[in-house]
Amino acid sequence: MYFVTNYINSEKAIPVVSTKLELRDYLGTIMARWSINRNNYKITPGIYAVGNPDKNSEVFVTSNYKLSFDHLRKNLTGINAWILILNTKGINVWCAAGKGTFGTKELISKINDLSLNNLVEHKRIIVPQLGAVGISAHEVKKETGFNIKYGPVKASDIREFISNNFKADKKMRTVNFGFYDRLILTPVEIVMNFKYWLILFSSLFIISCLSKNGFSIDDGWNYLHIILTNLGGAYIIGTIITPALLPYIPISNFSFKGLILGAVYTTIITLLNLNGNNVPEIISWFFINLAIASFTAMNFTGASTFTSLSGVKKEMRIALPIQIGLFVIGLITWIILRFI
Numbered sequence: 001m002y003f004v005t006n007y008i009n010s011e012k013a014i015p016v017v018s019t020k021l022e023l024r025d026y027l028g029t030i031m032a033r034w035s036i037n038r039n040n041y042k043i044t045p046g047i048y049a050v051g052n053p054d055k056n057s058e059v060f061v062t063s064n065y066k067l068s069f070d071h072l073r074k075n076l077t078g079i080n081a082w083i084l085i086l087n088t089k090g091i092n093v094w095c096a097a098g099k100g101t102f103g104t105k106e107l108i109s110k111i112n113d114l115s116l117n118n119l120v121e122h123k124r125i126i127v128p129q130l131g132a133v134g135i136s137a138h139e140v141k142k143e144t145g146f147n148i149k150y151g152p153v154k155a156s157d158i159r160e161f162i163s164n165n166f167k168a169d170k171k172m173r174t175v176n177f178g179f180y181d182r183l184i185l186t187p188v189e190i191v192m193n194f195k196y197w198l199i200l201f202s203s204l205f206i207i208s209c210l211s212k213n214g215f216s217i218d219d220g221w222n223y224l225h226i227i228l229t230n231l232g233g234a235y236i237i238g239t240i241i242t243p244a245l246l247p248y249i250p251i252s253n254f255s256f257k258g259l260i261l262g263a264v265y266t267t268i269i270t271l272l273n274l275n276g277n278n279v280p281e282i283i284s285w286f287f288i289n290l291a292i293a294s295f296t297a298m299n300f301t302g303a304s305t306f307t308s309l310s311g312v313k314k315e316m317r318i319a320l321p322i323q324i325g326l327f328v329i330g331l332i333t334w335i336i337l338r339f340i
């Protein structure tokens with residue numbers, strides 16, 4: 001592993017990792033953000049060392065998703081510490097805690113398997129706050145003798161957390177999901193749904209070549225700008241614009257946030273005469289755009305701190321039938337118009 005600098009000599013050789021990220025780490029982060037090899041962007045679970053730790057050094061727990069691991073180690077510069085990596089199957093701490101892989105059973109297993117009690121004397125482990133939902137402190141204490149300290153939300157606050165006698169203030173406990181935080185998550189949303197968008201785009205382009213007069217590729221090329229304007233715009237609305245403007249749209253459900261922005265967008269391009277002059281056709285695109293913008297915006301619930309699992313399930317039960325209905329009506333109307 002390229003981030004390992006050497007090994008600490010002990011009963012088991014423990015890799016010492018650098019706190020300085022290299023170019024390949026940053027490139028790996030960019031690729032993961034764009035969902036390139038994201039499912040395989042992970043490291044081997046186990047124990048790692050930062051600096052020159054001893055039996056009095058702190059133990060920080062994280063997932064084996066390399067993005068999470070890198071974020072932790074770069075914020076441990078100048079600190080002698082141990083990093084305990086749980087096997088979360090390459091999923092980040094927050095999501096893994098919700099799925100149960102960043103959990104009590106896995107933590108207890110790693111503590112025992114790695115003989116952590118022989119490595120440190122203080123019987124203290126620092127778990128990230130975003131992973132707290134998956135860790136039962138009293139069970140860990142009962143099974144291993146180790147006490148759980150729930151650290152700050154941000155790894156950048158670790159130094160202050162330790163100096164404050166392992167107490168987090170309100171700022172350290174607050175989850176901020178600002179504009180930048182939302183924006184850096186949008187590339188994954190774009191890539192995840194792109195193949196479906198491409199299939200839809202290709203299908204509509206082929207259909208646009210058809211009419212009551214037969215098949216004409218020229219008709220398709222002449223109509224291409226309308227397809228791109230509608231499908232492309234609705235997709236961008238759902239995957240980028242809605243997440244970016246999330247807190248500013250006065251409604252709680254993500255699907256209806258996308259619905260509102262999709263309606264605004266379609267109205268604007270219609271007023272700019274980018275949808276042609278055929279009123280029934282404009283209405284059909286209106287329905288299609290609403291469905292696409294609403295559905296893709298709803299998908300962002302999985303990346304947001306604004307939602308809960310029960311809330312997402314409830315929203316999907318309401319929104320999916322509406323989205324399907326809008327899309328089917330719009331698509332069927334559009335296809336019929338091609339042959340009239």
